[in-house]
Amino acid sequence: MTALIEFEHYRYRYPDGTPALNDLSFRIQKGEQVGIVGPNGAGKTTALLALSGLLFGEGAIRIEGETLERRNGKHFRQSVGLVFQNPDDQLFMPTVYEDVAFGPQNLGWDKGRVDEAVKAALQAVELEGYQEKSSHHLSSGEKKRVAIATVLSMQPRVLILDEPSTNLDPHARRQLINLIESMDITTIIAGHDLELILELCDRALIMAGGRAVGDGSPRSLFRDRFLMEKHLLEVPYSLRSRTEQAY
Amino acid sequence: MRHSFLDKYSDLDSPLHRMDLRLKLGAFLALLIVFAAVPMYWEVVVAALILLTGLFLLAGIPLQYVARRALVILPFLLFIIVFIPLFQEQTWLVAWHTFARAVCSVLTLILFVSTTRFVVLLQMLDELGMPRMIVQVLSFIYRFFFVLIGELERMELASRARAPRRGKMYYYKALSRMLGMLIIRSYERSERVYQAMQLRGYDSEGTDA
Numbered sequence: 001m002t003a004l005i006e007f008e009h010y011r012y013r014y015p016d017g018t019p020a021l022n023d024l025s026f027r028i029q030k031g032e033q034v035g036i037v038g039p040n041g042a043g044k045t046t047a048l049l050a051l052s053g054l055l056f057g058e059g060a061i062r063i064e065g066e067t068l069e070r071r072n073g074k075h076f077r078q079s080v081g082l083v084f085q086n087p088d089d090q091l092f093m094p095t096v097y098e099d100v101a102f103g104p105q106n107l108g109w110d111k112g113r114v115d116e117a118v119k120a121a122l123q124a125v126e127l128e129g130y131q132e133k134s135s136h137h138l139s140s141g142e143k144k145r146v147a148i149a150t151v152l153s154m155q156p157r158v159l160i161l162d163e164p165s166t167n168l169d170p171h172a173r174r175q176l177i178n179l180i181e182s183m184d185i186t187t188i189i190a191g192h193d194l195e196l197i198l199e200l201c202d203r204a205l206i207m208a209g210g211r212a213v214g215d216g217s218p219r220s221l222f223r224d225r226f227l228m229e230k231h232l233l234e235v236p237y238s239l240r241s242r243t244e245q246a247y
Numbered sequence: 248m249r250h251s252f253l254d255k256y257s258d259l260d261s262p263l264h265r266m267d268l269r270l271k272l273g274a275f276l277a278l279l280i281v282f283a284a285v286p287m288y289w290e291v292v293v294a295a296l297i298l299l300t301g302l303f304l305l306a307g308i309p310l311q312y313v314a315r316r317a318l319v320i321l322p323f324l325l326f327i328i329v330f331i332p333l334f335q336e337q338t339w340l341v342a343w344h345t346f347a348r349a350v351c352s353v354l355t356l357i358l359f360v361s362t363t364r365f366v367v368l369l370q371m372l373d374e375l376g377m378p379r380m381i382v383q384v385l386s387f388i389y390r391f392f393f394v395l396i397g398e399l400e401r402m403e404l405a406s407r408a409r410a411p412r413r414g415k416m417y418y419y420k421a422l423s424r425m426l427g428m429l430i431i432r433s434y435e436r437s438e439r440v441y442q443a444m445q446l447r448g449y450d451s452e453g454t455d456a
Contacts, residue, residue: 054442077446088394089439094366094386106448134366136393154447 002065003027004158004186005051012046012057012210020046021057022210028158028186035197035218036190038207039232044190045085047207048160052082063157078107081151085163087135087143096122096138096146097131103154121153122146125179141172145179159183163191194222194236206231256308256361263306263362268371275359279352287347299354306362316357317350324349365389387440391433399429 005028012021021043028034036044049055053073061068068076084090093099100121104114122128125145135143144164151159161180165173173196180187180200189197197204198218206214206221208231214221222228223239257264263271285291303313328345332338369389373382402425410417 049442052446054445074448074450077448080446082446084439084443086439089436090443092387092390092440092443094369094389098366102444102449103447135390150447 001029003062004030004032004064005188006060006062007047007051008060008062010047010050010057010059010061012043012050012055020210021050024059024207024211026205026212026215028188030157030186032203033187033201034189035201035204036188036207037192037194037197037204037233042207042231043210044207045162046210048082048162048188048190051160052080053077078103078154079157080160081154081156081158082160083144083147083151083162083164085166087140087147090147090150091135091143094134095131096127096133096135096149099135099146100131100149100153103150107154117153117155118149121149124152124183125149126175139172140167141169141175144168144172144176148179156185158186158188160188161190163193164189165191165193165196194218194233195238198222198236198238206233208232256306256312257364259307259362261306261362263302263358266362268363268367271359271363272371275355278355282348282351282355287344287351292347292351295351296354299351299358302358306358308358308361313354313357313361317353320349320353391436394436395429395433398432399425402428 007024007026010021010024011019013019024043024047036047038044046055050057051061051068053068053076056070056073063076063079066072066076091099093102097118100118101114104117109117118131119128122130125148127142127145127149130138130142130146135146138146148159148161164176164180168176177196177199180189187200189201191197201218204214204216204218204221205212206227213231214224214227219239222233222236225235228235282295300310303310324346328342331342331345366386369382369386372385373379403422406421406425410421
């Protein structure tokens with residue numbers, strides 16, 4: 001079976017020569033919910049940008065068997081819906097409607113189809129009736145959900161969330177978790193919120209030094225104290241044994 | 248964070264807010280032309296002020312707010328008026344005319360901006376044939392103005408928290424450095440925003456947006 005996403009011996013160096021991704025290989029099947037964790041500087045965000053066709057390195061990235069290249073990068077951007085960590089980077093139009101419609105309009109869809117896509121996307125994030133609002137009037141949780149809607153409206157094959165729970169209060173975070181859980185789409189979640197990944201993902205990748213150093217069920221990986229601490233992570237509170245919790 | 252100080256009252260509902268935009272633009276342009284062309288005898292000025300005040304009341308915009316906004320132009324105006332005697336005869340008359348024209352025009356503009364939603368204004372500019380690139384730039388300015396102000400406020404707060412009792416001069420120095428930082432941060436943000444745009448199918452040739 002062809003994997004939905006495949007990284008094969010992928011390498012990327014920043015323009016100043018610093019290596020960011022170093023022989024990164026993994027596959028993600030359709031319908032999987034995958035968490036990517038790792039210390040700061042592990043290359044998580046770089047990998048996501050490469051997957052979105054914004055950076056190009058050596059090795060191969062394949063989406064449904066097709067290799068992502070510079071010349072077809074634009075074509076792949078529609079299939080990959082990347083939600084940035086900071087919604088203020090992603091919401092750049094004056095109103096919510098225009099932001100959510102931006103992608104579909106650029107895809108050249110006609111007005112009726114764009115309207116439909118916007119409506120469906122806002123419905124999916126439970127923000128119907130927000131079309132005419134300005135982004136700067138929204139709360140952090142609402143901004144995050146609009147940001148998700150802006151990529152959902154393009155009907156991507158995979159949804160990628162970079163640090164989705166940053167700046168959210170527990171209530172907004174819970175809403176976001178319920179929202180992601182309710183969506184029927186292959187999802188990649190990168191970040192440090194291990195509890196969120198434990199709840200939402202059936203698989204986790206640990207990245208360090210630009211490569212994947214662990215791959216498995218989040219529960220079994222995150223419980224491995226040696227592995228976690230070796231890569232500057234820690235065992236989440238909910239997975240610690242009672243005696244450990246006492247400390 | 249203060250949020251909507253740019254077009255604070257533009258979401259109200261009044262005859263002026265509902266007026267057809269092209270009609271409104273035409274009427275306001277006509278008013279501006281009148282203020283620029285007609286000799287400003289005091290009767291004219293009083294009539295103009297009564298008209299404008301009436302319109303502000305009709306639109307439901309607090310006069311205090313209008314006065315505060317109009318005050319902003321006063322320094323610029325005085326600066327110009329001070330130099331008039333150097334180039335003109337009949338100094339007091341020219342100075343008075345300039346002053347009256349400027350005040351009336353500014354009030355008219357405030358009325359226009361506070362009864363028109365910025366988004367609608369942008370759409371109209373687009374319809375009137377303003378180059379799309381300029382409309383896009385204006386819309387980004389509108390969107391990110393609030394983000395930048397928020398960022399500046401946070402930086403200022405952080406600096407105050409660390410140097411609570413320094414003098415005014417020190418404060419201005421720090422502020423100038425903050426503005427420098429703000430430019431760098433904005434530059435980095437603009438790259439991320441551009442990536443976000445590319446991800447949603449935008450290319451620099453400016454396909455339909």
